[in-house]
Amino acid sequence: MKVALAQLNYIIGDFEGNSGKMIDNIERAKNAGADVVVFSELSVTGYYPHDLLEKKEFIRKAEEAVKTIALACKGVAAIVGAPLINENVRGKTLYNAAFFLADGAVRSVHRKTLLPTYDIFDEYRHFEPNHDFRVVQYKGQRIAITICEDLWDEQPTANEFGKNKLYQLSPMQKYSLLSPDIVVNISASPFSYNQESWRKDVLVSKAKRYKVPIVYVNQVGAQTELMFDGGSVYINKKGEIVKELSYFKEDFILVDTKHTGEIKLQPETEPIEKIHDALVMGIHDYFKKMNFKQAVLGLSGGIDSALTVVLAVEALGRENVRVLLLPSRYSSDHSVDDARQLAENLKIQYEIVPIQNAVDQFDETLTPLFKGTEPGIAEENIQARARGIFLMAVSNKFGHILLNTTNKSECAVGYGTLYGDMNGGLAVLGDVYKTDVFKMARFINRNEEIIPENSILKPPSAELRPNQKDTDSLPEYEVLDEILFSFIEQNLSPSEIVAKGFDPATVERVIRMVNTNEYKRFQAAPILRVSSKAFGFGRKMPLVAKY
């Protein structure tokens, strides 16, 4: 059987655009001689539509789109993902479904069994689970159609409680009783650099155990915070990955399950390059899907804003990125020089906007109120917030979108000013620890010096008071980031982190900083997620709690 894998980038709710793209790929598959073409999970709506699924009109439009796509399926079949109304009296309103389209109509529907409701997933909010297992027969082949999590009844690593079976049943076990010739899995599985091998491990183990080939088609493209990385695969019944599609871009391939031909895999890349590619895609898709063109950001001469602007230029083109240099009394000359050098290296528009007069005006107006107090956080934050006003003024005046440059380490410990340097429409580095920011800067400079060496080498500083250094109030980033990774990504307890060899007082202080800054992150910009646990909607902590 000839199966086409269509790995596409969808826009949530853009029924016309999504189905147009799918119909083009159905034509392409047909012309290439495919029997069936496979798209990803909820491809008709884009994954994940959240509470748009509660709007009846949205569901009706999805139903119409499925019918329109079905009309294109003549001489070729297609498997598409879309919501399906639950007609039973009991249960949630919808199913998360796959539609088998052939001969111009919907031939069968296949419902998702395992609904993930952890981390960034929330599918039980809208969907009823499936309890009905059957295969579709087409051109003499028995095809079992599964949806993403359906193959994840055993999670690759156990959580803190030692559980790796989060569900009551194994859909593959059920389907295997029906002797399928092929298993199709339509998916929307987001990228995370530290769980990267999980996906292939799960697919390979299922193919091996049940001795059945697996066609796996993932969504690609960014949906605000979530980066879908593609990497769709065809795995033969021995559990060998025979074909692997591109990462971070659309792709299309035709597989003959009888004669798969030579093995085609993607080149191996380092995690830091993958994170880099994910972030560039994240910026690009955010702007493209929102119909935005230009970005603005502030360059401090430090490494975070330097890296952010390089990524923005890669994503949007140098003509669409504009920077402001916003020096204050405490900005060192070399900071301004480094920022200027970077802007010149990138050939982007830059302007110098001194903030000191505005800052002085605030300080002067506040003199009677602040009489008798020592300068401190309040005064430091005025500087960060004045910069925020200048950047937002340019954003509002010219319609540029402000990019936020905060890294994950700062975001975790609250080392940033709310309504100041925490401003922005999108937080590019919010899921990248400072130590990885350095690594990525080195990666950027691998062929030539784009980011000035001085921005990489000098000790990190917010430059909000004379001779300030990050390490005045934080541990060294090598230590800080390991403690944070243990606490956030690995969900370890303080005592388990101390057992790794860290100073107990430092561990306690860092964790307290993470917990007490929940309120700041509540108002942070959306963060491009590249790890298994990003700040944002995949990590819900109560704001008011004593723990």
Added chain:
Amino acid sequence: MKVALAQLNYIIGDFEGNSGKMIDNIERAKNAGADVVVFSELSVTGYYPHDLLEKKEFIRKAEEAVKTIALACKGVAAIVGAPLINENVRGKTLYNAAFFLADGAVRSVHRKTLLPTYDIFDEYRHFEPNHDFRVVQYKGQRIAITICEDLWDEQPTANEFGKNKLYQLSPMQKYSLLSPDIVVNISASPFSYNQESWRKDVLVSKAKRYKVPIVYVNQVGAQTELMFDGGSVYINKKGEIVKELSYFKEDFILVDTKHTGEIKLQPETEPIEKIHDALVMGIHDYFKKMNFKQAVLGLSGGIDSALTVVLAVEALGRENVRVLLLPSRYSSDHSVDDARQLAENLKIQYEIVPIQNAVDQFDETLTPLFKGTEPGIAEENIQARARGIFLMAVSNKFGHILLNTTNKSECAVGYGTLYGDMNGGLAVLGDVYKTDVFKMARFINRNEEIIPENSILKPPSAELRPNQKDTDSLPEYEVLDEILFSFIEQNLSPSEIVAKGFDPATVERVIRMVNTNEYKRFQAAPILRVSSKAFGFGRKMPLVAKY
């Protein structure tokens, strides 16, 4: 049987505080001659701990707290709520459980069957549903213990899809087969003024249908956004409400199920008074549970900030509320007078901080960049953001918490400046439509003029340019609020709203404003929820979508 209903206010994760409070009430119940005392859902942890439930240490502490509370149960039994580890190989890590404590130990555990995953609820994220139904026998009585949603297998009103049975089974039907003498329901059911009758309707209908008395104990107190209103009840087997506990405060009552004595109900109040009480509790609990003392906010002379400061004074005391008057060139004299009058009426500390010099400094610095452009939104926002800087400077300097004064109508249509008047630790009126703001101002002034009449009567204006009025860019609030309520709370489609008699172009414009301002609300302060659908985590919309 003598049953005590203990309606208490818990702090999430404060195991010592919560269990101490519960033990005090066990003593009280014992001294009053109770056989059993009933607490609310997840009372040991506070509802809802979100992803703290993923931390093993958190669960162990909850287990210890249950054991400690059990030790106090000698001569009296207690029913408490806490998480329970799922020891089965398959399924989610935890159950949401009720523990029956007697003779110093845990006598039996009862798991929650129906796990809500709509609106603000997200229980499938952490809990496995129950499938095991049994009663506990105590002092000759058969007690069925249910948890909150367990009685809500039939939802009072259907959603857009006409479904009112969201679950596959009815726990009450199962329990009724076991012939219970009493049904206990431990609950954590938040207040919403427009679904207020639902709760009693559900309880009464279950008591009537199954001819069994129901003891219903709800949590009271605010957990950041959620206002738990209490209102616990005892309903006899005829479905009559015999006892009703207080709203918005802790309460305790003893019921003899044999001789219930005279009927005791709470006085009927208007919705606007209930919303008022909910907001005062919301402010009070946020500050108390976070260990904050003092609030600061900006008074504009308009009605939103006027109402917010009155609520803050009721919640925190006048000595803990401080206001800034932040006039600009466009502030009318009467605005400053109205604000000053209000501060004097309330006898609170106020200071006048003119913002014009700071604003002028921004405009001047930006002159070269803005050359050739007309003044517009960018310049207007500078004013709002300069006010934001002054307020945050005072907040940072003195440790006051900034209260946000944005109302729901503004929040819906994006009529507010991000990083300006959208700043704040808590959005007091973010779930109150402008028309209700007026109603509540009238309620505040029912006995004497606290809010200056002029603030209520004058046409609403942001005063960011000369002679600006809200109605320059928005429909009249009477029209706007009805369209918004139809779209947000009632989830109606544009055509259904037009069918109510509204102008199609206005409906379309308003809905477009709601949809395109999702990005602003993403970064908004936590909102005190008083309706069935507030902005925040109960309404999840994709930021990037074409729909």
